[in-house]
Amino acid sequence: MSAALQDPGPPPARQLILNGIFTENxxxxxxxxLCPAVAxxxxxxxxxxxxxxxxxxxxxxxxxxxxxxxFIHPRVRIPVYTIxxxxxxxxxxxxxxxxxxxxxxxVGLYVKLIVAFAIIISRLEVFASRYPLVPSLWDxxxxxxxxxxxxxxxxxxxxxxxxxxxxxxxxxxxxxxxxFALPAGGFFSIALxxxxxxWMERRAAEAAGARARAAGGSHA
Amino acid sequence: xxxxxxxxxxxxxxTVVCALGAAVLGGxxxxxxxxxxxxxSRGERNAIVELLGLDSTARVTEVRQFLAEDRGEVVYEARPxxxxxxxxxxxxxxxxxxxxxxEGAGGAVLPAGAARPLGRLFLASRDxxxxxxxxEGTARGYKNRIRFLVGIGRDFSIAxxxxxxxxxxxxxxxxxxxxxxxxxxxxxxAANIAALAVTRDPMPEDWRSALAQLTRVPAESWRARQAGxxxxxxxxPIYAVTGAxxxxxxxxxxxKSTVDHFRRRWALLEPWLGAGS
Numbered sequence: 001m002s003a004a005l006q007d008p009g010p011p012p013a014r015q016l017i018l019n020g021i022f023t024e025n026x027x028x029x030x031x032x033x034l035c036p037a038v039a040x041x042x043x044x045x046x047x048x049x050x051x052x053x054x055x056x057x058x059x060x061x062x063x064x065x066x067x068x069x070x071f072i073h074p075r076v077r078i079p080v081y082t083i084x085x086x087x088x089x090x091x092x093x094x095x096x097x098x099x100x101x102x103x104x105x106x107v108g109l110y111v112k113l114i115v116a117f118a119i120i121i122s123r124l125e126v127f128a129s130r131y132p133l134v135p136s137l138w139d140x141x142x143x144x145x146x147x148x149x150x151x152x153x154x155x156x157x158x159x160x161x162x163x164x165x166x167x168x169x170x171x172x173x174x175x176x177x178x179x180f181a182l183p184a185g186g187f188f189s190i191a192l193x194x195x196x197x198x199w200m201e202r203r204a205a206e207a208a209g210a211r212a213r214a215a216g217g218s219h220a
Numbered sequence: 221x222x223x224x225x226x227x228x229x230x231x232x233x234x235t236v237v238c239a240l241g242a243a244v245l246g247g248x249x250x251x252x253x254x255x256x257x258x259x260x261s262r263g264e265r266n267a268i269v270e271l272l273g274l275d276s277t278a279r280v281t282e283v284r285q286f287l288a289e290d291r292g293e294v295v296y297e298a299r300p301x302x303x304x305x306x307x308x309x310x311x312x313x314x315x316x317x318x319x320x321x322x323e324g325a326g327g328a329v330l331p332a333g334a335a336r337p338l339g340r341l342f343l344a345s346r347d348x349x350x351x352x353x354x355x356e357g358t359a360r361g362y363k364n365r366i367r368f369l370v371g372i373g374r375d376f377s378i379a380x381x382x383x384x385x386x387x388x389x390x391x392x393x394x395x396x397x398x399x400x401x402x403x404x405x406x407x408x409x410a411a412n413i414a415a416l417a418v419t420r421d422p423m424p425e426d427w428r429s430a431l432a433q434l435t436r437v438p439a440e441s442w443r444a445r446q447a448g449x450x451x452x453x454x455x456x457p458i459y460a461v462t463g464a465x466x467x468x469x470x471x472x473x474x475x476k477s478t479v480d481h482f483r484r485r486w487a488l489l490e491p492w493l494g495a496g497s
Contacts, residue, residue: 076230
């Protein structure tokens with residue numbers, strides 16, 4: 001954390017986005033907000049709606065904190081962050097209820113829970129409170145996209161295995177493995193996907209290492 | 221900086237944050253409230269039209285029931301559906317069913333907090349003659365309240381069931397919200413509903429495939445087409461969703477008491493709202 005303070009400047013936008021989606025993916029790498037990730041991802045559509053809601057809340061909250069960071073008293077910053085998040089969550093909750101009532105009927109309960117998502121407040125504390133508006137927006141966008149990506153992948157896996165469908169369109173007869181649609185199956189899905197991500201990263205690291213050795217170890 | 225000064229600064233900063241937050245929320249509420257209310261009432265209207273197979277010439281009246289505990293009175297307010305805030309026709313009954321007061325449109329507004337809302341029902345009519353009813357009911361589900369609408373025909377048989385709000389488990393209890401489960405109630409009359417039981421026996425395949433058609437066919441024509449099967453199943457209990465006997469029982473019991481209450485309420489209201497309402 002002290003290293004970030006001495007940082008000469010914020011990382012470039014591209015790196016911030018990729019960071020959120022892959023290297024520091026909130027669900028698969030940081031293992032934050034797993035509970036909601038399990039609760040809503042019974043279908044792809046639910047995952048998309050909650051993912052987009054989280055993305056909006058993250059971007060709006062990070063922007064608010066980045067703009068107001070010099071006015072926020074450090075002794076009460078956590079309560080202030082919580083209020084900022086709660087305001088944006090409520091605003092999005094009311095807008096969803098008014099403009100997309102059918103979708104809201106399915107995910108409305110979980111939208112209110114975004115207030116307690118660890119990923120949002122942790123980005124405010126780690127990033128938005130230290131950097132100006134523009135890099136904070138990129139960081140929020142990256143993290144939000146990373147969360148959305150995770151929810152969509154988990155939702156697709158659970159809907160396909162648990163319900164035999166994708167986006168509500170039946171692809172297989174009956175319910176192949178109903179277990180995956182239930183909460184316990186949600187945790188197993190996340191564990192399996194996390195293992196897959198770890199494996200892919202290890203493969204990528206090994207391949208990079210082999211390339212470096214083949215190049216003659218000039219950087220060694 | 222003294223401790224006192226710091227406390228004041230913290231208080232001031234928190235106050236400003238809360239005030240700004242409240243202002244944003246107030247703004248969003250004012251901007252969206254109209255749409256949210258319209259969306260909810262549109263959803264209810266669609267459900268009512270679908271449940272009773274209404275056309276555009278039908279009039280829908282919303283009847284709200286309140287209990288004024290301290291005065292020992294039950295108050296019914298009737299107004300055209302969707303005319304929020306319009307003057308209501310009001311009927312006041314004593315707890316023994318005696319009509320205490322009747323006020324036409326334009327009567328005094330019920331003082332807020334004086335009466336507890338008990339429930340709502342919708343009356344569909346054409347040229348003053350009732351076509352059918354939709355009653356809102358609740359049941360205690362596996363986890364939380366199940367809120368549903370039940371369509372009741374002029375002959376007091378069930379026209380259809382729509383679960384509008386529930387938190388049952390996906391793939392298990394949530395299946396009670398499907399047309400396949402709800403369709404089992406269609407065509408049963410009040411006496412049949414009152415004696416209805418739930419069985420864990422598997423649902424016969426021909427009945428299941430007949431019920432599955434309800435997602436594509438309007439209930440009215442489905443009833444005509446499947447009359448034979450419906451008559452056969454009428455003598456049998458409701459088949460519980462596999463693995464969700466509690467949710468299945470909950471909805472069935474909720475439906476039973478809702479239909480029973482409605483029958484008694486309507487016996488009370490019919491002389492006043494039944495014709496020429």
